[in-house]
Amino acid sequence: MQDIKITARGVQVHYGDTHAIKDVSVDIQDNTVTAFIGPSGCGKSTFLRCLNRMNDTIDICRVTGDILLDGEDIYDKRVDPVQLRAKVGMVFQKPNPFPKSIYDNIAYGPRIHGLARNKADLDDIVEKSLRRGAIWDEVKDRLHAPGTGLSGGQQQRLCIARAVATEPEVLLMDEPCSALDPIATAQVEELIDELRENYSVVIVTHSMQQAARVSQKTAFFHLGNLVEFGDTDQIFTNPSDPRTESYITGRIG
Protein backbone atom coordinates (compact mmCIF):
# COMPACT_ATOMS: atom_id res chain seq x y z
CA MET A 1 0.00 0.00 0.00
CA GLN A 2 1.44 3.34 -1.13
CA ASP A 3 1.15 6.62 0.77
CA ILE A 4 -1.78 8.84 -0.07
CA LYS A 5 -0.68 11.82 -2.20
CA ILE A 6 -3.96 13.55 -2.89
CA THR A 7 -7.10 13.35 -0.79
CA ALA A 8 -10.37 14.64 -2.21
CA ARG A 9 -13.42 14.90 0.05
CA GLY A 10 -16.93 15.92 -0.97
CA VAL A 11 -15.79 17.72 -4.10
CA GLN A 12 -18.56 19.50 -6.04
CA VAL A 13 -18.08 21.43 -9.27
CA HIS A 14 -20.64 23.72 -10.88
CA TYR A 15 -20.30 25.36 -14.29
CA GLY A 16 -22.96 28.01 -13.96
CA ASP A 17 -26.15 25.97 -13.51
CA THR A 18 -24.55 22.70 -14.52
CA HIS A 19 -23.64 20.37 -11.65
CA ALA A 20 -20.55 18.72 -13.21
CA ILE A 21 -19.05 16.89 -10.23
CA LYS A 22 -21.30 15.53 -7.50
CA ASP A 23 -19.77 14.87 -4.10
CA VAL A 24 -16.62 13.03 -5.18
CA SER A 25 -14.26 11.64 -2.55
CA VAL A 26 -11.16 9.73 -3.56
CA ASP A 27 -7.61 9.01 -2.41
CA ILE A 28 -4.84 9.19 -5.04
CA GLN A 29 -1.78 7.16 -4.04
CA ASP A 30 1.83 8.09 -4.50
CA ASN A 31 3.96 6.09 -6.98
CA THR A 32 0.79 4.80 -8.58
CA VAL A 33 -0.90 5.35 -11.92
CA THR A 34 -4.58 6.14 -11.39
CA ALA A 35 -6.84 6.07 -14.46
CA PHE A 36 -10.07 8.08 -14.73
CA ILE A 37 -12.49 6.51 -17.18
CA GLY A 38 -16.06 7.24 -18.20
CA PRO A 39 -18.16 8.41 -21.15
CA SER A 40 -17.72 11.90 -22.58
CA GLY A 41 -19.17 14.56 -20.30
CA CYS A 42 -19.00 12.37 -17.19
CA GLY A 43 -16.76 14.84 -15.37
CA LYS A 44 -13.46 12.98 -15.40
CA SER A 45 -11.49 15.79 -17.08
CA THR A 46 -13.23 18.40 -14.92
CA PHE A 47 -12.22 16.50 -11.81
CA LEU A 48 -8.65 16.06 -13.10
CA ARG A 49 -8.43 19.82 -13.65
CA CYS A 50 -9.53 20.44 -10.06
CA LEU A 51 -6.38 18.70 -8.87
CA ASN A 52 -4.12 21.56 -10.03
CA ARG A 53 -6.73 24.34 -10.03
CA MET A 54 -6.91 24.57 -13.80
CA ASN A 55 -10.62 25.35 -13.35
CA ASP A 56 -9.67 28.65 -11.64
CA THR A 57 -9.23 30.09 -15.12
CA ILE A 58 -12.90 29.49 -15.96
CA ASP A 59 -15.05 32.30 -14.52
CA ILE A 60 -18.34 30.43 -14.20
CA CYS A 61 -16.69 27.39 -12.59
CA ARG A 62 -17.18 26.92 -8.85
CA VAL A 63 -15.34 24.22 -6.88
CA THR A 64 -16.30 23.26 -3.33
CA GLY A 65 -15.15 20.51 -1.00
CA ASP A 66 -11.62 19.67 0.07
CA ILE A 67 -8.64 18.67 -2.05
CA LEU A 68 -5.48 18.05 -0.06
CA LEU A 69 -1.99 17.54 -1.48
CA ASP A 70 0.15 15.89 1.19
CA GLY A 71 -2.44 17.02 3.73
CA GLU A 72 -2.36 20.69 2.61
CA ASP A 73 -5.52 22.28 1.19
CA ILE A 74 -4.66 23.30 -2.39
CA TYR A 75 -7.60 25.74 -2.49
CA ASP A 76 -6.29 27.64 0.55
CA LYS A 77 -5.99 31.39 -0.12
CA ARG A 78 -2.28 31.31 0.65
CA VAL A 79 -1.55 28.75 -2.07
CA ASP A 80 -0.11 30.25 -5.27
CA PRO A 81 -1.69 28.36 -8.20
CA VAL A 82 1.49 28.80 -10.27
CA GLN A 83 3.58 27.15 -7.57
CA LEU A 84 0.91 24.45 -7.21
CA ARG A 85 1.07 23.71 -10.94
CA ALA A 86 4.85 23.30 -10.73
CA LYS A 87 4.19 20.58 -8.15
CA VAL A 88 1.20 19.14 -9.97
CA GLY A 89 2.19 19.07 -13.65
CA MET A 90 -0.12 18.54 -16.55
CA VAL A 91 0.06 16.99 -20.01
CA PHE A 92 -2.77 17.64 -22.45
CA GLN A 93 -4.58 15.70 -25.13
CA LYS A 94 -2.91 17.49 -28.03
CA PRO A 95 0.86 17.92 -27.83
CA ASN A 96 1.35 21.66 -27.33
CA PRO A 97 5.07 22.49 -27.37
CA PHE A 98 5.94 26.19 -27.10
CA PRO A 99 6.98 27.71 -30.45
CA LYS A 100 10.56 27.67 -29.21
CA SER A 101 13.55 25.39 -29.40
CA ILE A 102 13.47 21.93 -27.80
CA TYR A 103 15.93 23.25 -25.20
CA ASP A 104 13.81 26.27 -24.32
CA ASN A 105 10.64 24.19 -24.09
CA ILE A 106 12.21 22.33 -21.20
CA ALA A 107 14.15 25.25 -19.72
CA TYR A 108 11.12 27.56 -19.53
CA GLY A 109 9.61 26.15 -16.31
CA PRO A 110 12.88 25.78 -14.36
CA ARG A 111 13.81 29.37 -15.37
CA ILE A 112 10.60 31.01 -14.12
CA HIS A 113 10.65 28.93 -10.94
CA GLY A 114 14.33 29.70 -10.39
CA LEU A 115 15.37 26.06 -10.23
CA ALA A 116 18.72 26.60 -11.97
CA ARG A 117 21.54 28.79 -10.64
CA ASN A 118 23.55 28.87 -13.84
CA LYS A 119 23.75 27.62 -17.42
CA ALA A 120 25.38 24.31 -16.42
CA ASP A 121 22.55 23.64 -13.96
CA LEU A 122 19.99 24.36 -16.62
CA ASP A 123 21.79 22.10 -19.12
CA ASP A 124 21.65 19.32 -16.54
CA ILE A 125 17.93 19.82 -15.92
CA VAL A 126 17.22 19.83 -19.67
CA GLU A 127 19.15 16.60 -20.22
CA LYS A 128 17.66 14.88 -17.19
CA SER A 129 14.12 15.90 -18.13
CA LEU A 130 14.52 14.79 -21.75
CA ARG A 131 15.88 11.47 -20.52
CA ARG A 132 12.90 11.06 -18.18
CA GLY A 133 10.68 11.89 -21.13
CA ALA A 134 12.38 9.05 -23.01
CA ILE A 135 13.22 11.36 -25.90
CA TRP A 136 16.83 12.40 -25.15
CA ASP A 137 18.45 10.04 -27.65
CA GLU A 138 16.21 11.30 -30.42
CA VAL A 139 16.80 15.03 -29.87
CA LYS A 140 20.22 15.38 -28.19
CA ASP A 141 21.87 16.47 -31.48
CA ARG A 142 19.26 19.12 -32.28
CA LEU A 143 18.36 20.74 -28.99
CA HIS A 144 18.07 24.12 -30.67
CA ALA A 145 15.71 22.99 -33.40
CA PRO A 146 12.08 24.07 -32.87
CA GLY A 147 9.97 21.72 -30.73
CA THR A 148 7.12 22.05 -33.16
CA GLY A 149 9.21 20.29 -35.84
CA LEU A 150 9.10 16.97 -33.99
CA SER A 151 6.63 14.19 -34.81
CA GLY A 152 3.40 14.02 -32.80
CA GLY A 153 4.65 11.25 -30.54
CA GLN A 154 7.95 13.07 -29.97
CA GLN A 155 6.10 16.31 -29.25
CA GLN A 156 4.00 14.57 -26.61
CA ARG A 157 7.08 13.09 -24.97
CA LEU A 158 8.66 16.56 -25.12
CA CYS A 159 5.59 17.91 -23.29
CA ILE A 160 5.95 15.18 -20.66
CA ALA A 161 9.66 16.08 -20.32
CA ARG A 162 8.61 19.72 -19.97
CA ALA A 163 6.12 18.79 -17.25
CA VAL A 164 8.73 16.85 -15.24
CA ALA A 165 11.36 19.61 -15.59
CA THR A 166 9.91 21.54 -12.65
CA GLU A 167 10.32 18.49 -10.39
CA PRO A 168 6.59 17.93 -9.86
CA GLU A 169 5.21 15.37 -7.43
CA VAL A 170 2.05 14.62 -9.35
CA LEU A 171 1.55 14.37 -13.13
CA LEU A 172 -1.92 14.84 -14.54
CA MET A 173 -2.47 13.58 -18.08
CA ASP A 174 -5.62 14.33 -20.02
CA GLU A 175 -5.83 11.75 -22.81
CA PRO A 176 -2.12 12.01 -23.58
CA CYS A 177 -2.20 9.42 -26.38
CA SER A 178 -5.40 10.25 -28.22
CA ALA A 179 -3.51 12.03 -31.02
CA LEU A 180 -0.71 9.46 -31.27
CA ASP A 181 -0.18 6.38 -33.41
CA PRO A 182 0.09 2.94 -31.77
CA ILE A 183 3.90 3.00 -31.62
CA ALA A 184 4.08 6.47 -30.08
CA THR A 185 1.26 5.39 -27.74
CA ALA A 186 3.27 2.36 -26.62
CA GLN A 187 6.30 4.60 -26.01
CA VAL A 188 4.27 7.03 -23.92
CA GLU A 189 2.67 4.17 -21.98
CA GLU A 190 6.10 2.69 -21.29
CA LEU A 191 7.18 6.14 -20.12
CA ILE A 192 4.15 6.46 -17.82
CA ASP A 193 5.09 3.17 -16.22
CA GLU A 194 8.63 4.44 -15.61
CA LEU A 195 7.39 7.78 -14.26
CA ARG A 196 5.44 5.93 -11.60
CA GLU A 197 8.71 5.32 -9.75
CA ASN A 198 9.05 9.02 -8.98
CA TYR A 199 5.59 10.49 -9.31
CA SER A 200 1.96 9.96 -8.66
CA VAL A 201 0.35 9.83 -12.12
CA VAL A 202 -3.33 10.47 -12.88
CA ILE A 203 -4.44 9.78 -16.43
CA VAL A 204 -7.76 10.43 -18.13
CA THR A 205 -8.32 8.06 -21.03
CA HIS A 206 -11.08 6.95 -23.33
CA SER A 207 -9.23 3.76 -24.13
CA MET A 208 -10.30 0.98 -21.78
CA GLN A 209 -7.33 -1.08 -22.84
CA GLN A 210 -4.97 1.78 -22.07
CA ALA A 211 -6.45 2.21 -18.60
CA ALA A 212 -6.09 -1.53 -18.08
CA ARG A 213 -2.50 -1.54 -19.35
CA VAL A 214 -1.01 1.44 -17.54
CA SER A 215 -2.89 1.93 -14.29
CA GLN A 216 -2.96 0.23 -10.93
CA LYS A 217 -6.07 2.06 -9.75
CA THR A 218 -9.11 2.94 -11.82
CA ALA A 219 -11.95 5.37 -11.13
CA PHE A 220 -15.14 5.19 -13.19
CA PHE A 221 -17.11 8.42 -13.51
CA HIS A 222 -20.68 8.64 -14.77
CA LEU A 223 -22.90 11.74 -14.91
CA GLY A 224 -20.65 13.56 -12.47
CA ASN A 225 -20.61 10.75 -9.92
CA LEU A 226 -17.63 8.63 -8.99
CA VAL A 227 -19.37 5.29 -9.49
CA GLU A 228 -16.55 2.93 -8.65
CA PHE A 229 -12.94 3.24 -7.56
CA GLY A 230 -10.67 0.27 -7.02
CA ASP A 231 -7.76 -1.85 -8.17
CA THR A 232 -7.54 -1.90 -11.95
CA ASP A 233 -7.31 -5.71 -11.88
CA GLN A 234 -10.64 -5.92 -10.13
CA ILE A 235 -12.41 -3.20 -12.15
CA PHE A 236 -11.54 -4.92 -15.43
CA THR A 237 -12.20 -8.50 -14.40
CA ASN A 238 -15.01 -8.19 -11.91
CA PRO A 239 -16.43 -4.68 -11.44
CA SER A 240 -18.87 -4.43 -8.58
CA ASP A 241 -21.21 -1.80 -10.02
CA PRO A 242 -23.39 -2.81 -13.00
CA ARG A 243 -22.89 0.66 -14.54
CA THR A 244 -19.12 0.08 -14.60
CA GLU A 245 -19.65 -3.31 -16.20
CA SER A 246 -21.96 -1.86 -18.86
CA TYR A 247 -19.50 0.87 -19.74
CA ILE A 248 -16.25 -1.07 -19.87
CA THR A 249 -17.74 -3.98 -21.79
CA GLY A 250 -19.16 -1.64 -24.43
CA ARG A 251 -22.84 -2.10 -23.68
CA ILE A 252 -25.61 0.41 -23.79
CA GLY A 253 -26.09 1.29 -20.17
Place this chain on the structure above:
Amino acid sequence: MTDQHIASAFDRDLEEVQAHLMKMGGMVEDAIRESAKSLKRRDEELAELVRKNDKKIDALDLQIQEECARVLALRQPIASDLRTVLTVMKVAANLERIGDYAKNMAKRTSVLVHMQPIDGASGAIKRMSTEAQQMLSDALDAFIRRDADLAQDVRHRDLEIDQMYNALFREFLTFMMEDPRNISSCMHLHFIAKNIERMGDHVTSIADQVIYLVKGELPDEARPKGNAPNYEIPVADTVGGGK
Protein backbone atom coordinates in the same frame (compact mmCIF):
# COMPACT_ATOMS: atom_id res chain seq x y z
CA MET B 1 -25.64 -8.95 -17.92
CA THR B 2 -28.56 -9.03 -20.32
CA ASP B 3 -27.84 -5.70 -22.04
CA GLN B 4 -26.54 -5.91 -25.56
CA HIS B 5 -23.21 -4.68 -26.80
CA ILE B 6 -23.11 -1.57 -28.93
CA ALA B 7 -21.21 -3.74 -31.45
CA SER B 8 -23.83 -6.37 -32.25
CA ALA B 9 -21.26 -8.59 -34.00
CA PHE B 10 -19.59 -9.04 -30.60
CA ASP B 11 -22.88 -10.39 -29.21
CA ARG B 12 -23.18 -12.75 -32.17
CA ASP B 13 -19.62 -14.05 -31.64
CA LEU B 14 -20.21 -14.69 -27.94
CA GLU B 15 -23.58 -16.34 -28.52
CA GLU B 16 -22.20 -18.54 -31.26
CA VAL B 17 -19.31 -19.92 -29.23
CA GLN B 18 -21.64 -20.63 -26.30
CA ALA B 19 -24.07 -22.40 -28.62
CA HIS B 20 -21.21 -24.58 -29.84
CA LEU B 21 -20.28 -25.37 -26.26
CA MET B 22 -23.85 -26.48 -25.52
CA LYS B 23 -23.83 -28.65 -28.64
CA MET B 24 -20.58 -30.23 -27.46
CA GLY B 25 -22.10 -30.75 -24.00
CA GLY B 26 -25.05 -32.57 -25.57
CA MET B 27 -22.71 -34.83 -27.54
CA VAL B 28 -20.71 -35.67 -24.39
CA GLU B 29 -23.90 -36.44 -22.45
CA ASP B 30 -24.88 -38.80 -25.26
CA ALA B 31 -21.45 -40.44 -25.14
CA ILE B 32 -21.80 -41.14 -21.40
CA ARG B 33 -25.32 -42.51 -21.82
CA GLU B 34 -24.52 -44.65 -24.85
CA SER B 35 -21.28 -46.11 -23.51
CA ALA B 36 -23.03 -47.26 -20.32
CA LYS B 37 -25.91 -48.60 -22.39
CA SER B 38 -23.52 -50.53 -24.63
CA LEU B 39 -21.98 -52.14 -21.55
CA LYS B 40 -25.32 -53.06 -20.05
CA ARG B 41 -26.69 -54.49 -23.33
CA ARG B 42 -23.31 -55.96 -24.33
CA ASP B 43 -23.75 -54.08 -27.61
CA GLU B 44 -20.43 -53.97 -29.44
CA GLU B 45 -21.84 -51.96 -32.32
CA LEU B 46 -23.04 -49.18 -30.04
CA ALA B 47 -19.66 -49.15 -28.28
CA GLU B 48 -17.99 -48.75 -31.66
CA LEU B 49 -20.28 -45.80 -32.44
CA VAL B 50 -19.31 -44.05 -29.18
CA ARG B 51 -15.63 -44.44 -30.08
CA LYS B 52 -16.23 -43.03 -33.53
CA ASN B 53 -18.26 -40.08 -32.27
CA ASP B 54 -15.45 -38.99 -29.94
CA LYS B 55 -13.59 -37.67 -32.98
CA LYS B 56 -16.47 -35.26 -33.58
CA ILE B 57 -16.30 -34.11 -29.95
CA ASP B 58 -12.56 -33.49 -30.29
CA ALA B 59 -13.09 -31.53 -33.51
CA LEU B 60 -15.75 -29.37 -31.84
CA ASP B 61 -13.39 -28.70 -28.92
CA LEU B 62 -10.73 -27.51 -31.36
CA GLN B 63 -13.26 -25.31 -33.15
CA ILE B 64 -14.42 -23.76 -29.85
CA GLN B 65 -10.84 -23.05 -28.74
CA GLU B 66 -10.15 -21.36 -32.08
CA GLU B 67 -13.31 -19.28 -31.86
CA CYS B 68 -12.38 -18.18 -28.34
CA ALA B 69 -8.88 -17.20 -29.48
CA ARG B 70 -10.46 -15.18 -32.26
CA VAL B 71 -12.81 -13.33 -29.88
CA LEU B 72 -9.88 -12.61 -27.55
CA ALA B 73 -7.76 -11.27 -30.40
CA LEU B 74 -10.42 -9.23 -32.17
CA ARG B 75 -12.69 -8.04 -29.37
CA GLN B 76 -10.42 -7.90 -26.30
CA PRO B 77 -13.28 -8.88 -23.99
CA ILE B 78 -13.17 -7.68 -20.39
CA ALA B 79 -15.10 -8.22 -17.16
CA SER B 80 -18.07 -10.61 -17.62
CA ASP B 81 -17.31 -10.96 -21.35
CA LEU B 82 -13.76 -12.07 -20.54
CA ARG B 83 -15.04 -14.49 -17.91
CA THR B 84 -17.46 -15.92 -20.46
CA VAL B 85 -14.68 -16.62 -22.97
CA LEU B 86 -12.31 -18.04 -20.34
CA THR B 87 -15.09 -20.22 -18.95
CA VAL B 88 -16.05 -21.51 -22.40
CA MET B 89 -12.43 -22.49 -23.07
CA LYS B 90 -12.06 -24.34 -19.79
CA VAL B 91 -15.46 -26.03 -19.94
CA ALA B 92 -14.75 -27.19 -23.49
CA ALA B 93 -11.46 -28.72 -22.30
CA ASN B 94 -13.31 -30.48 -19.45
CA LEU B 95 -15.97 -31.78 -21.84
CA GLU B 96 -13.27 -33.07 -24.16
CA ARG B 97 -11.73 -35.07 -21.29
CA ILE B 98 -15.12 -36.45 -20.26
CA GLY B 99 -15.62 -37.50 -23.87
CA ASP B 100 -12.29 -39.35 -23.74
CA TYR B 101 -13.39 -41.24 -20.61
CA ALA B 102 -16.63 -42.25 -22.33
CA LYS B 103 -14.60 -43.45 -25.32
CA ASN B 104 -12.39 -45.48 -23.00
CA MET B 105 -15.50 -47.04 -21.42
CA ALA B 106 -16.67 -48.03 -24.89
CA LYS B 107 -13.25 -49.48 -25.73
CA ARG B 108 -13.28 -51.64 -22.61
CA THR B 109 -16.87 -52.62 -23.33
CA SER B 110 -15.75 -54.03 -26.69
CA VAL B 111 -13.43 -56.33 -24.72
CA LEU B 112 -15.90 -57.10 -21.93
CA VAL B 113 -18.64 -58.34 -24.27
CA HIS B 114 -16.43 -61.33 -25.01
CA MET B 115 -16.02 -62.23 -21.33
CA GLN B 116 -18.20 -63.79 -18.67
CA PRO B 117 -20.42 -61.01 -17.21
CA ILE B 118 -19.95 -60.04 -13.56
CA ASP B 119 -23.20 -60.13 -11.57
CA GLY B 120 -24.77 -56.70 -11.03
CA ALA B 121 -21.72 -54.78 -12.23
CA SER B 122 -23.12 -53.28 -15.42
CA GLY B 123 -26.29 -52.19 -13.62
CA ALA B 124 -24.28 -50.43 -10.91
CA ILE B 125 -22.09 -48.78 -13.54
CA LYS B 126 -25.18 -47.68 -15.44
CA ARG B 127 -26.55 -46.03 -12.26
CA MET B 128 -23.23 -44.33 -11.63
CA SER B 129 -22.96 -43.04 -15.19
CA THR B 130 -26.57 -41.83 -15.13
CA GLU B 131 -25.70 -39.77 -12.06
CA ALA B 132 -22.59 -38.35 -13.79
CA GLN B 133 -24.58 -37.53 -16.90
CA GLN B 134 -27.32 -35.83 -14.85
CA MET B 135 -24.69 -33.79 -13.00
CA LEU B 136 -23.19 -32.73 -16.33
CA SER B 137 -26.59 -31.78 -17.66
CA ASP B 138 -27.23 -29.62 -14.56
CA ALA B 139 -23.76 -28.05 -14.74
CA LEU B 140 -24.39 -27.03 -18.35
CA ASP B 141 -27.83 -25.67 -17.39
CA ALA B 142 -26.15 -23.71 -14.60
CA PHE B 143 -23.72 -22.31 -17.18
CA ILE B 144 -26.36 -21.16 -19.62
CA ARG B 145 -28.63 -19.76 -16.87
CA ARG B 146 -25.66 -18.24 -14.97
CA ASP B 147 -27.03 -20.08 -11.91
CA ALA B 148 -24.35 -20.27 -9.19
CA ASP B 149 -26.71 -22.05 -6.75
CA LEU B 150 -27.31 -24.91 -9.16
CA ALA B 151 -23.55 -25.09 -9.80
CA GLN B 152 -22.95 -25.31 -6.06
CA ASP B 153 -25.48 -28.13 -5.85
CA VAL B 154 -23.65 -30.00 -8.64
CA ARG B 155 -20.34 -29.66 -6.78
CA HIS B 156 -21.84 -31.29 -3.71
CA ARG B 157 -23.29 -34.17 -5.67
CA ASP B 158 -19.83 -35.37 -6.71
CA LEU B 159 -19.73 -36.97 -3.26
CA GLU B 160 -22.36 -39.50 -4.37
CA ILE B 161 -20.25 -40.52 -7.37
CA ASP B 162 -17.20 -40.90 -5.15
CA GLN B 163 -19.19 -43.12 -2.78
CA MET B 164 -20.54 -45.23 -5.63
CA TYR B 165 -16.99 -45.68 -6.91
CA ASN B 166 -15.73 -46.75 -3.48
CA ALA B 167 -18.51 -49.30 -3.15
CA LEU B 168 -17.73 -50.71 -6.61
CA PHE B 169 -14.01 -50.80 -5.85
CA ARG B 170 -14.65 -53.03 -2.83
CA GLU B 171 -17.08 -55.19 -4.76
CA PHE B 172 -14.66 -55.83 -7.63
CA LEU B 173 -11.89 -56.60 -5.18
CA THR B 174 -14.08 -59.21 -3.54
CA PHE B 175 -14.99 -60.77 -6.88
CA MET B 176 -11.35 -61.00 -7.83
CA MET B 177 -10.37 -62.62 -4.56
CA GLU B 178 -13.18 -65.12 -4.85
CA ASP B 179 -12.17 -66.29 -8.30
CA PRO B 180 -9.03 -65.26 -10.17
CA ARG B 181 -10.87 -65.90 -13.45
CA ASN B 182 -12.79 -62.69 -12.68
CA ILE B 183 -9.64 -60.61 -12.63
CA SER B 184 -9.56 -59.59 -16.32
CA SER B 185 -13.15 -58.44 -16.47
CA CYS B 186 -13.04 -56.86 -13.00
CA MET B 187 -9.94 -54.90 -13.95
CA HIS B 188 -11.75 -53.52 -16.99
CA LEU B 189 -14.86 -52.81 -14.94
CA HIS B 190 -12.79 -51.10 -12.28
CA PHE B 191 -11.21 -48.83 -14.89
CA ILE B 192 -14.67 -48.02 -16.19
CA ALA B 193 -15.85 -47.09 -12.68
CA LYS B 194 -12.71 -45.01 -12.23
CA ASN B 195 -13.42 -43.28 -15.55
CA ILE B 196 -16.87 -42.28 -14.33
CA GLU B 197 -15.43 -41.11 -11.05
CA ARG B 198 -13.01 -38.88 -13.03
CA MET B 199 -15.95 -37.62 -15.12
CA GLY B 200 -17.52 -36.47 -11.86
CA ASP B 201 -14.35 -34.53 -11.05
CA HIS B 202 -14.42 -32.81 -14.44
CA VAL B 203 -18.11 -31.96 -14.00
CA THR B 204 -17.21 -30.48 -10.61
CA SER B 205 -14.56 -28.40 -12.34
CA ILE B 206 -17.20 -27.17 -14.82
CA ALA B 207 -19.42 -26.21 -11.88
CA ASP B 208 -16.46 -24.35 -10.32
CA GLN B 209 -16.04 -22.43 -13.57
CA VAL B 210 -19.73 -21.51 -13.61
CA ILE B 211 -19.35 -20.04 -10.13
CA TYR B 212 -16.31 -18.08 -11.37
CA LEU B 213 -18.33 -16.90 -14.36
CA VAL B 214 -21.17 -15.64 -12.19
CA LYS B 215 -19.31 -14.33 -9.15
CA GLY B 216 -15.88 -13.46 -10.52
CA GLU B 217 -14.09 -15.80 -8.16
CA LEU B 218 -13.70 -19.52 -7.79
CA PRO B 219 -15.40 -21.15 -4.80
CA ASP B 220 -12.91 -21.26 -1.93
CA GLU B 221 -14.89 -23.55 0.34
CA ALA B 222 -13.69 -27.12 0.04
CA ARG B 223 -16.33 -29.47 -1.28
CA PRO B 224 -17.16 -32.64 0.62
CA LYS B 225 -15.09 -35.60 -0.52
CA GLY B 226 -15.91 -39.28 -0.27
CA ASN B 227 -13.59 -41.25 1.97
CA ALA B 228 -10.75 -42.71 -0.04
CA PRO B 229 -11.40 -46.39 -0.54
CA ASN B 230 -9.51 -48.77 1.64
CA TYR B 231 -6.79 -49.64 -0.85
CA GLU B 232 -5.43 -52.42 1.31
CA ILE B 233 -6.05 -55.88 0.03
CA PRO B 234 -8.34 -57.70 2.46
CA VAL B 235 -6.54 -60.39 4.42
CA ALA B 236 -6.97 -63.76 2.77
CA ASP B 237 -8.57 -65.76 5.61
CA THR B 238 -11.31 -63.21 6.20
CA VAL B 239 -12.38 -63.22 2.57
CA GLY B 240 -11.44 -66.69 1.56
CA GLY B 241 -9.97 -67.85 -1.74
CA GLY B 242 -6.33 -67.58 -0.63
CA LYS B 243 -3.99 -70.52 -1.12
